[in-house]
Amino acid sequence: MKCLLLTLGLALVCGIYAVVIPQTRKDLDILKLAGTWHTMVMVASDLSLLVTENAPLRIYIKEMQPTPEGNMEIVLLKRWVCPQGCGRAARVKDACVELTVIAQKTKGPAVFTVNYQGEGKVTLLDIDYEHYLFFCLKASTHPKERAIVCQYLARTLKANTEVMEKFHRALETLPVPIQISLNFTQGKERCRV
Structure with missing residues (x-):
């Protein structure tokens, strides 16, 4: 009995550090995700993830396409800034680059793993x-x-106030506080190729 209580206590303590993002979707039609998307707002729990133009997770979603295996191919744009010392050989010192990542379906209805x-x-x-x-x-x-x-993300570049409010309500359910929010609804600072 003591071992059971100790195990349960340890599991609870370790579980505190896990980030569980609540899902509102119980189903997903991956085919309907296909097409062009525009990043309207980015938010992060840590300033370093978004604060600079070339921050690690400051990415702009451009397009999604399902794969025959049921995964999702995501075309994204990322600002690349030439690191110090890249020299004169680099033709472009500050540009948007297009990257493609595969989001692999998991057992969760609306959860994917990515290697980015x-x-x-x-x-x-x-x-x-x-x-x-x-x-x-x-x-x-x-x-x-x-x-x-x-x-x-939105299908068009036109901002929708009601959807923005819905997004902020969804963020309130997250287990971590949001420290930074970047709003691109005015079309400023979008990364384009």
């Missing part, structure tokens, strides 16, 4: 296939165990 900046987990919070998508990325290689980045 290390192993990560993407959780879709809410979806209106025709208008918006809310998701969060938990990067496992980040020094802060509970660091996450969330985005509000």
